Amino acid sequence: MTPAPTSGWHHRQRVFPPLPATRSRSFAETWWGNAWVQALEGPTRSATGRLARGRTYARAGNVGQITITPGHATAQVKGSQPTPYRTSMNIPPLTPQAWNTLLDTAAGQAGHLAALLNREMPTTLADTAAQAGIHLLPRPRELTPSCSCPDWGTPCKHAAALYYQMARILDEDPFVLLLLRGRGERELMDELHRRNATPPTTPAPTAPPGIPARGVFAAARAGLPPLPAPPPPVDHPGPVPELASTTAPAPGLDPAALHFLATDTAQRAAALLHQALQPHDAHAQHPAALSAEDDLVRLAAADPPHEIFTRLCWSGHHTPAALTRAARAWTYGGPDALKILDTPWEPGPTRLHAARQDVTRNWPGEKPPALRIGTTNWITVTGHDAQLRLSTGGHLWYPYRRRHGIWWPSGFPHHDVATVLNDLLETDNT
Incomplete structure (x- = not known):
């Protein structure tokens, strides 16, 4: 996790790296994480509809880096398209008066004050705040989602995934809840120390004089030649000349086909140049010859x-x-998707059995669909014109849909079989 900054505006902004996928049946592990989930789902503790699909997305590791500021959390969430959606969650910060009440209440109880000054969030703090009329944990109507996806639902499954991922963030650092409500950890500690302050007995030590970084940097660069100018960016290929002539083309020459091939060559050259200008990656895989x-x-x-x-x-x-x-x-899916278009292969019963278990364990609805599984990489959904096909690498599931008796590719792949199956059946019902 990212450590808490200590000064300036940055102590009111926290950035958390993407969390890995989890198979735990209990989504959160600590009291604060579970309290967040309970506040999100209500007293029945059941995730239905879009919340359930969001929980599946969060469990599959679809939520990227999360940035948290007072009243706001934002992240990129992977969906069924190759480009992640930008998703955010708003929650009203506490008013200054509410903060004064909360801090006075906490400072008035020795146990709360000692725990907070030791960077521990006592679980009784939520009840103490509630008795003073302050809600630390959100009520469902307080959460306002926003997402760049075309789904008009509230929340969409991408925003719901961010909701649930916040529970795992609170597992690691429950002080994030106080940041969402408007106060960073540093200013919170300052306020608590001020309420518990005693006159210092010894003067604080003064820091020794330092050397400005600008001078050190300038001295180091004095003997170095200037850096070369970076190459221009490659945003798109240039225009292809038109083959205009008043005379008839030579026999066997098709100007339209030549223009099409020239345009395709320019696009491929631009993509290769863009790749060449990226930072070198020794582990990058170069595409095989077609x-x-x-x-x-x-x-x-x-x-x-x-x-x-x-x-x-x-x-x-x-x-x-x-x-x-x-x-x-x-x-x-390029060549990988083409390999499984008409040629099945046998991944082995262990892989197929694991896929069935993943669907059963992570299905967002009450009852997972019935699946017909043989010995090949094809899994067909009983009662639907829907099918999943495992890539030859054994890591991606491609959705297929039957039209007029023929199976057609119907979307981008995903590594989580329950996610891609849920998206396939969801579009089947719309």
């Missing part, structure tokens, strides 16, 4: 003109429907 068939599907996925798409069908001996289906798979 076969002629894979490259044909890649070109078909680039939305070529109708005449060029027809020529791609003819040269690859594909029907238009078959090439459209292959291009759809390429759009969702």
Whole structure:
């Protein structure tokens, strides 16, 4: 966890790195974390609807870095699309009068004061505050979500995931609750020390004079040559020249096809240049060379003109429907998605049994769907035109939907089988 800053505005901002996925049946582990979940779900302690889907997302590790300031928490949450959604949660801070009441009440009880000054949050503080008319834990109507996803529900599953992830943050540091209510830990400690202050018996030691960092830095750079200017950014490929001529093209030369290939080459070159300008990563995996068939599907996925798409069908001996289906798979996963489009493989019974257990354990609804599992990497949902397919690497699940008796790729993959299945059936019901 990020340690608490000690001075300036930054003591009112905390940043927590992404938390890993968890398989624990109890989402929170401490009193404060469980109290947050109970306040979120109500006295029945049951997560239904969007809250349940958010709990699944949080448990799967879909919530990224969380930034917390007074009255506000924000994070990026991975959904079914490749780009995470920016999600936030607002909670009303306490008024200055409420803070004075809370601090006076805490300072008036020796046990509370000693625990807080020792950076411990006594569990009885919530009840003590409630007796003074102050609610530390949020009531459901106090939480106001915001998300960049197209779901108009309140909260959407991405905001609900942030709600639940806050419980795990409170497991690590319950003082975050006080920051959400408006006071950073440093200013809180200062106020408590002031209420418990006694005259100092010895003068405070003075810090020795320091050396300005600017002078040290300037001296170190004095003998160094200036850094070269960085290369210009690569945001998009440049324009491709039009092949305009008053004479007929040479036999066998198709200007439209040549323009399409030149545009595709410029886009690929721009992507390679952008990758080359990124910080070097010794562990980065470079894409493997494409076969002629894979490259044909890649070109078909680039939305070529109708005449060029027809020529791609003819040269690859594909029907238009078959090439459209292959291009759809390429759009969702490239060569890996194309490998499982029509060729099943056997991952072994242990992997398939684990997938069934994951669905049963993490399903957000009351009863998980019935699954038909054989020996291949295909899992079909009984009673629905829905299917999941495991990638050849054994890490990603691709959603499929049956149309007119043919299974079509229907979305981007996810490593959590319950998440991708829930999204597939949710879109099936809309």
